[in-house]
Amino acid sequence: MPESAILLPMRDNDWTRVLGWPGYKVYRHEIDEPGKRLKLWVRRKRANKLLVCSGCGKPTGEIVASYEREVRDLPCFEYLTTVVVELYRVRCPDCGVKAEKVSHLPSKAPFSQRFEDAVGQACESAAASRVARQFGLAASTVRAIDQRYLQRWAATRRKSALRQMGVDEIFMGKKQKFITVVSNLKTAEPLWFGAERKKETLDEFFAKQLSPFQRSAVQAACVDMWEPFKQSIEQWLPNCRIIYDKFHVRREKALNHSGCKSHPGTGSLHPVAIGAAVEVTKRLEPPVKRVA
């Protein structure tokens, strides 16, 4: 063991290395042993001069004021860790006086990006209430963090082109009734959810989510035998092949042959939607509710 490791106390310089916020250095730290809390004060390193406007994302030079923000970061061993960051308000030629943009701080909420990422990842395998207990947060806070985490994920990932689309409805219960789900059949990924299962529902997807070029690139659509979906596809994608899902055709035939009253689409679940969409519906519970 090197001698320096035994003799020297933990310095701010060491905390800078442990914290690992690129471009920032720790200039003060406080350890509350009984409360098991660690607090680090950080500011920009001298070389880290580039200030970016949070309004437009453009670089800007003029500092108007400085202020501090305290955010929760990942824990350090048993210690709940918070970081007090020195920040600047800058004058942007386009936006006026704005807060600077800092990559470690994704929103105005008092959390660092990697803390939000940890909460979002925990939400992938557990209910919000359980994640809330694990991190000592309110369930509503966890849901808000998870939503931001998903938005960041959706904004940065590469999306595959939509060539073969699946359209189906999911029965959500007596109150909500149906939602419409559009999936990319190639990637088995649900792309969009809309309230109800009308022609107008699917019309909205075509109008708002796809550009004319993207619409022209869709080669085939796999639907169940629900007439409004067929009408919408024929209107928006005149050159697209409509393929009836075998599962639904057989089901329709069986119902007709057995003399049962046919309910096209009722309770039908597309194979793609069953796996992926139901999972995502559960996770995206607040947005789906808002759609209703």
Ligand SMILES: [Zn+2]
């Ligand atoms: Zn700006």
